[in-house]
Amino acid sequence: MTSKQNYSTIQDDSSWTNLILDSIADGVFTVDHEGRITSFNRGAEKITGFSKNEAIGQYCHEIFRANTCFEACPLKHTAETTEAIINLEVNILNRDNKEIPISISTAVVKDHEGKVVGAVETFRDLSLIKELHKEIHRQYSFQDILGRSKPMLKLFQILPDIAQSNATVLIEGESGTGKELFATALHNLSSRRGRPFIKVNCAALPETLLESELFGYKKGAFTDAKQDKPGRFRQAHGGTIFLDEIGDMSKGTQVKLLRVLEQKEYEPLGSNKTERVDVRIIAATNRDLMEMMHRREFREDLFFRINVIRLSIPPLRERREDIPLLLDHFLERINLKQSKQIKKVSSSALKTLFDYDFPGNVRELENIIEHATILTKGIEIQSRHLPSYLARRHEPSPATATLPEGEDMSVLDNVERDLIVRALERHRGRTAAAAKELGVHRSTLWRKIKRYGIATR
Template identity: 50%
Template sequence: MAIPREVPCEAIMESLADGVFTVDLDWNITFFNRRAAQITGVPQAEAVGRKCWEVFRSSVCDGACVLRSCLESDLPQGAASIYFVRADGDKVPVSVSAAPLKDRKGRVIGGVETFRDLSEVQLLRRKLDGRYSLEDIHGKSPALARALEHLPQIAASGVSVLLLGESGTGKELFARALHNLSARKDGPFVAVNCGALPENLLESELFGYKAGAFTDAKKDKPGRFQAAQGGTLFLDEIGDMPLALQVKLLRVLQEKTFEPLGGTKSLPADARIVAATNCDLEDMVGRGRFRQDLFYRLNVARIVLPPLRERTEDIPLLTDLFVNRQNLLQGKDVAGPDEDVLRILLSHPFPGNVRELENIIEYAFILCPGGLIRPAHLPEYIRPVEGAVPSPAPGTLEEIKRRAALAAIERHGGKRMAACRELNISKDTLRRILARASGA
């Protein structure tokens, strides 16, 4: 069916579910549809007239630009998966296509690019296959930055790693990131909670057993060491492992072999060990509750995960992440927390850390039908007592942003562009954060 002549092309592009923008030959944006504004977080009026790389700051702006390629070849370019950095600093995965824009005489006057937000697709894919990467560890606080500083190098080294942190700080997420950033990323990632099973069951779970090893052993059962061959074995709550089993684990780490229960033949133990605990292992070593030699075997590289109360700057970002995730999983359209809820979250000590924040948002979705999450939607234990004087929050959201920005500038010796790169924000965004927070 032909499109009626009275329907302008701009109206059609405004109705599309994909982002669309056009540029002239000087790379100035000449059109920016409503969906493009939603995905990028940049209002249409602010985008038009600016250079495209100022708006998108994508992973290909410094080289393999799809739009530049299509203009140089005078040919449309098919879908390519890239990411760009939103105005608020978040990375957004997108699929882009581009084509030359020509006038009626066939002369190239610019280019047009369409892009589709792949965030929901990636989230569903990761949820289905259980894979995580460094990008799934969300936050920009200095405390988290210190924990992440050497993670890629540690992952690539292949050594044993000890993750220390309170319950709920995301130790398994870090363990999966270590696996996915290592040479073993194509191998299995196998997790065992050492505190969830009694000693005899934990031993058979780790090493497996042969048929006839005990009364109910009707057939061979491989253990987690065998399942993790060529990959990573994550030993969570290692501080709860009984001393007798610690001796056997130490022997495996030293000899790189193990024997299933009831077996007579040693099998190779080709799995990288990542251990985690919320216990003070050095104190346990001093009290004879954890073997010193095993501690040193596990503690080749150590990463300390900060509790959420030490990274309050990340609470708004994590809250948005969990709201978006629940919207996707439950098919709702919750906008996020209102100012009162955000103030409550910023003042809460979070003894359960990131896991507690995620549970709070999940509970809020039970009561919140849509729109803003309000205090009445929160679990009772976190709601302020009626009539009580609210405890002071650690600053407004703008103040938190300003503190994070100033800390980044200080870390880079006053170099603002270096701070922008660390925070994944533009120079204009940094200037606005500092100006708003100072009242300018």
């Protein structure tokens, strides 16, 4: 009898609703039609640092001080249009003026007669997820190159030593694998950083033009040579020259390049005065130079001069573990560029991407994401937003098996799940130690272990 009485009392004075609202971790608050706060749950108190008493009666922009408050207030938008907003990311200032990233959703509040009397906003603290995100990027990036697959981590490991060695480097890899990124990283990690980094695409110019581009010319060397022009080698003096697509260099130019490599000297076109340079050479190719050498299309002596240190960048299909990381990176970049809020990739779209072979490698992945984001109106990229040529059936790759089934996981979810799995592995399943390393409370870790269906010992 007593408990029943209590129950109805609770229901009557609406504390029941407050009880429920206070039991959830997300922030929830309501505003009246003027934008003054009329309720403020415990989650909201925790995230903002303001107490309910401080918040109630204030204009919401006085409490939240978000970047959107004055330009595009989501609550005002919802109150005026009755349109709900879902998972919009904004930054607010908490009571200590610390910036907190949150994800907000809004809806209108109507009275018994269906008249709009205000709006409700729920919001979620994204600090932890952003921290994890930064951590992942810190762990899995090197000089703007992202990668977490074994071959990429191995390349990251040897890169500083190679960079400092001053030796000529040959970077091999299919189109779009990141050869230019690696060449730039080598220069930036070397003692030549701060000196010029000069790029020359050997495939873009016919033989004579390439030679005058590389070595420069003297006034009168040919009809259009109205004055002396320094070549790219001279411009690169003290720094690094990046000879891209070196497999496309003619054999005549190859001879001249060999001389620079052997004697550090050359003559500009139309000049008989020898110039000396101190330049480090990094060359790149997507062709098989060894095979070209056997076919006598590439000089053997030059090949051995260039091939002092060889960096082979594996194609993306041989390091599919890098796909989520790259996806996440490109999504973030494209969201910024296109002012979009795309957060997720549906599991079936992700599967299509995992099954695809990416002949154009990372650049192709980037283009695919750009294509998809243009077509995506909501927050999730779905299979139908991907270019149709991806939909062809492929043999499922072994990596597919590691993708979680069922519930859609955002790219970020995937990386977060992975970070947790690896922390647990490192600590042999001890959650307390793993939570400590990840900088989260043990209960938070448990919640995530359950959510992601991670097996624990």
